[in-house]
Structures are given as structure tokens and as C-alpha cells.
Amino acid sequence: MTHPTSPLIHTTGAATFGKCNAQNQRLFSVNPGISGVEAMEHTSLLMSCVNTLSFHGAMDDGSEAMRWASHYLSEMAKAVIDDLTMGLQQAQEGNAALSL
Template sequence: MTKDETKTTVGKTRFFQGEHQTQPLFCIEPGIPCQYAREQASELMGYVRDLTLSGLLDENPQLVWASYYLSALAKALLDDAEMGMTH
């Protein structure tokens, strides 16, 4: 096991939807191996790409909104993994 594999998410990243919201829509839990979080974020971004293209080509705004939320989750995973890597 390399040093990077032992680093874990810190659990500080939250995603809020809308102005003045005090409850996060979702958050990243602490203790997820950073490498796993990065892999999951990469996979999610592939789905984001597919949903965005399908949503635009099919003129389906629900798919575009789904891609928006998945991209926010992927970013949260990456942000939290980055914090975990620097601690």
C-alpha cells in the first residue's frame, strides 16, 4: 500500500442547493480512501458527459439537471479527496 492509498477524505465538503440553505443536499463522509474517491469521481464525470449529451440531443432538461447534480457530487468528491491528500 502506497502513502497515497492510506490518505482518506476529510468529510468537510458539502453541496447546498439554492440561496440561504442551511442543510446540505449531500456531503462527503470522512474516511473514504482518496484514490477510491477519485476513481468514483472519474466514473461519475463519464456519466455526466453522457447525460449532458443525451439531454441536449433529445431536448430533455431532466437529463441535463441530473448531469448537473452528478457533476456537483463528482466535484465534491474531488475537493474532499484533495483536502485529504494535503492533511
């Protein structure tokens, strides 16, 4: 059985992060058109930093800065993953329309 090759996934630019005021407006967003492979590589690096910071923060009761840094980095990584998920859904919808 052959499987159709999946199209190259890109970021959509729809995901946002960085709540910043009383209205919880988002300050940052993922840029559209970034290769999914490159975006996932960057996300992996972000998560590596999160893992390191959260581990060190857990070992040091006085290190609030490490906990906040890991929180913000994980929020960035989540936004990239959410955005790539939207890109994957769009690609699948496009493939479904092409097969009709």
C-alpha cells in the same frame, strides 16, 4: 534521487453539496475516511454518467431532466474531488511537519 512515498489519501468529510433552501444550506456531505483511490474510482463513474447525460441532453432540446441530472451528478463529483484535495493538503502538511 529517491522520492518519499506519499501517504494513502482519504476523504476528510469537509466537502458538502446539494444547496437546498433560501439560505443555500448544503444537504449532503462527503463521508470522511474513504480511500482516495476508491473515491476517485467512484468520481470517475459519476463523471462518465455526467458526460453521457450532458451529451444526450444537448442532442435533445426537450430533455431538461438529463441536464438537471448531469448538473447534480457533477456537483457530487466536484465535492469528492474538493474533499480529496483537502485530504491531500492535510497529508502534505503532515509530511512537512514530520520532516522538521
